[in-house]
Amino acid sequence: MAAWFKRTKKGIQTATEDKKDVPKGLWYKSPTGKIVDAEQLEKNFYVSPEDGYHVRIGSNEYFEILFDDNKYKELDKNLSAKDPLKFEDKKKYPDRLKEAQDKTGLKDAIRTAVGKSKGKELVIACMDFRFIGGSMGSVVGEKIARAADYSLKNKVPFMIISKSGGARMMEAVLSLMQLAKTSVKLAQLSDAGIPYISLCTDPTTGGTTASFAMLGDINISEPGALIGFAGPRVVRDTTGKELPDGFQTAEFLEEHGFLDFITPRKELKNKVNLYLDLIQNQELRA
Incomplete structure (x- = not known):
């Protein structure tokens, strides 16, 4: 009987699917x-x-939200990382990967897919923060490159949704190579006149910010997202200056010209497609 009154967890808890980053519970x-x-x-x-706070969500x-009727074809679904550097800290890298894969049901920190949004084809690469902090390794770079190739071959607009803590330390220089690799692929899309939209979500930091997250034909963000390269403490110590209020928030970056606009999540699909229609119609008129 006593066990009935024993509280094992704080708050009211009910079982929910583990696919969401939203905390389990009522x-x-x-x-x-x-x-x-x-x-x-x-x-x-x-x-x-009540307050417009955007809870972190995944791919x-x-x-x-973005694909019509949630119908899409996932690209390179089974691509997963190797361990060429034989990295070992508190855990071996393959063990970290296996642990993250079992916990999240994901192969790595990004998924790529093609489907229709407002009736028109769109390729989306979306990062998942739950997988080792959304860190960017060789698989993230390779899947973005392959998705860009698909867009290039089929002349389909491309969108990346960034949510990342930066480069993956377990892959060291291999991770840093992805900055150049993804940037080259996006340049190829630009040369071909294929639109690329970058959506920054909370958080978008490190090497992700230093490469594909800030290379969109249009760079947009969700409200309140943390966006930056180094952390505020590192920036403060390097510059020797106190940082202004709101530093590295989406609103601060928009005010200083680093973002084109901020859009609430419920308006995202309409705003993205409005932009794509404008760009593609301008090309047709030309």
Whole structure:
């Protein structure tokens, strides 16, 4: 009988699918203290209705938001990382990979897919922060490169949704090579006149910011996203200056010309397709 009254976890807990980054449970509490029903949160595109806080979500949710009827074909689904550097810290790299794969159901920190959005084909590469902090390794670079090749071959617009802590330390220089590799592929899309949209979400940092996340024909963001290269402490120590309020937020970057616009998640699909229609119609008129 006593076991009935023993609380094993804080708060009210119910089982939910592990596919979402939204915490398991009946309620979600935003950083500002607003409480929202989990079901209501899902219906509102994982945005807290009272304060507009955008909860971190993954590729499953972004594909559902952007692709018509959640129908798409995943590209290079089974691509996974190797361990050529034989990296070992507290754990061997293959063990870290296996642990992340078992926990998330993902092969690596990015998924790529092609489908229709508002009736027109679109290739999307979406990062997942749950997989080793969305770190960028050789698989992330290779899948972006292959997705760009698909866009180039089929003349389909390309979109990358960034959510990353930066380069993957377990792959060292191989990870850093992906900055140049992805940048070259995006330059090829530009030369061919194929639109590329970069969406920065929370967080977009490190080598991701230093490469594909800031190379879009249009660079956009969700409200309140953290976007930067080095952390605020490193920047402050390097420059020897105090940082302004809101430094490295999406709103700060938009104000200083690094972003074209910020869009709430519920408007994302319409805004992306509006931009693509404008660009492609301009090309037809020319």
